[in-house]
Amino acid sequence: xxxxxxxxxxxxxxxxxxxxxxxxxxxxxxxxxxxxxxxxxxxxxxxxxxxxxxxxxxxxxxxxxxxxxxxxxxxxxxxxxxxxxxxxxxxxxxxxx
Ligand SMILES: [Zn+2]
Numbered sequence: 001x002x003x004x005x006x007x008x009x010x011x012x013x014x015x016x017x018x019x020x021x022x023x024x025x026x027x028x029x030x031x032x033x034x035x036x037x038x039x040x041x042x043x044x045x046x047x048x049x050x051x052x053x054x055x056x057x058x059x060x061x062x063x064x065x066x067x068x069x070x071x072x073x074x075x076x077x078x079x080x081x082x083x084x085x086x087x088x089x090x091x092x093x094x095x096x097x
Pocket of ligand 1: 023
């Protein structure tokens with residue numbers, strides 16, 4: 001079963017950070033506090049949309065066919081995703097200021 005990477009705290013809904021990374025081959029563990037990359041902060045569906053979009057060379061026509069949706073619907077999905085990414089980039093930039 002694929003475990004889903006949690007991105008928000010189940011207790012207070014804040015964004016989670018990466019605190020520990022482990023090497024499974026030698027059991028080395030690295031501890032620290034790292035921000036999740038922007039791509040990982042997107043939902044599973046959004047990540048899949050981006051991967052498909054790249055795989056189809058950015059063709060919304062092919063995306064529409066694959067998702068079995070109309071072209072305008074897929075266009076709207078892309079616009080929403082652009083908004084989400086821009087908002088996230090903006091809030092990430094504000095955090096580091
Ligand atoms: Zn190792």
